[in-house]
Amino acid sequence: MERKLYIEEGSDLENRLEQLRRERGITQDELAAALAVSRQTIGSLENGRYNPSILLAFKIARYFGKTIEEIFVYEEDAE
Amino acid sequence: MRRLGSYLAVAGGVLLVGVGIVMLRLAPEAQGVLMVLAYVCIGVGCGAFGHGMGTILSRWAVKGHPDVQRQLAIEQTDERNVTITNRAKAKAFDIMLFVFGALMLSFALMEVALPAILLLVAAYLFVVGCQIYYISKYQREM
Numbered sequence: 001m002e003r004k005l006y007i008e009e010g011s012d013l014e015n016r017l018e019q020l021r022r023e024r025g026i027t028q029d030e031l032a033a034a035l036a037v038s039r040q041t042i043g044s045l046e047n048g049r050y051n052p053s054i055l056l057a058f059k060i061a062r063y064f065g066k067t068i069e070e071i072f073v074y075e076e077d078a079e
Numbered sequence: 080m081r082r083l084g085s086y087l088a089v090a091g092g093v094l095l096v097g098v099g100i101v102m103l104r105l106a107p108e109a110q111g112v113l114m115v116l117a118y119v120c121i122g123v124g125c126g127a128f129g130h131g132m133g134t135i136l137s138r139w140a141v142k143g144h145p146d147v148q149r150q151l152a153i154e155q156t157d158e159r160n161v162t163i164t165n166r167a168k169a170k171a172f173d174i175m176l177f178v179f180g181a182l183m184l185s186f187a188l189m190e191v192a193l194p195a196i197l198l199l200v201a202a203y204l205f206v207v208g209c210q211i212y213y214i215s216k217y218q219r220e221m
Contacts (some may be wrong), residue, residue, distance in 0.1 A: 041159040053158050
């Protein structure tokens with residue numbers, strides 16, 4: 001089977017954004033304002049419908065004081 | 080600078096509409112290019128006026144509301160919104176190529192004048208050429 005060399009939108013990449021946000025006790029609106037993105041972007045990220053750019057991933061990681069890998073998990077397909 | 084551009088668009092639009100109306104009044108019997116030019120002036124003038132006035136009014140509406148201004152700036156630069164817009168544009172471009180092709184075929188079958196068909200073919204090739212140019216440009220840049 002051909003190995004995937006790219007990340008398909010809305011698949012394989014999971015994140016703990018919603019969990020971290022709830023732990024901080026902040027709303028999607030507040031997180032969106034802090035990251036200078038729209039609330040819909042936060043909602044889509046949490047639902048896994050949208051994968052962030054590397055810049056936004058860094059901003060999110062810095063906001064929560066974690067590494068990107070601690071927030072975003074890429075599940076590679078098993079061969 | 081952008082504000083000046085909006086005012087210039089409004090002023091230019093009013094001027095063009097005025098010129099178009101004057102041309103129609105002075106030469107109501109005009110035929111051919113002169114008559115078309117008057118209506119082109121009115122059309123382009125209305126477009127420029129509407130675009131400029133729209134920009135001025137939207138700026139005026141959010142004046143004194145920094146929160147709204149910031150939210151609008153976020154909405155415009157939000158990476159998901161930009162991605163969605165670009166993806167929609169790309170989809171529309173693909174559809175446009177099919178529509179152009181169908182239109183050229185229809186014009187040819189309808190035996191429309193050759194210059195009109197050639198213009199359409201030239202426009203089609205120009206758009207495809209632009210696509211190739213930008214693919215090459217971005218290949219070098221990225």
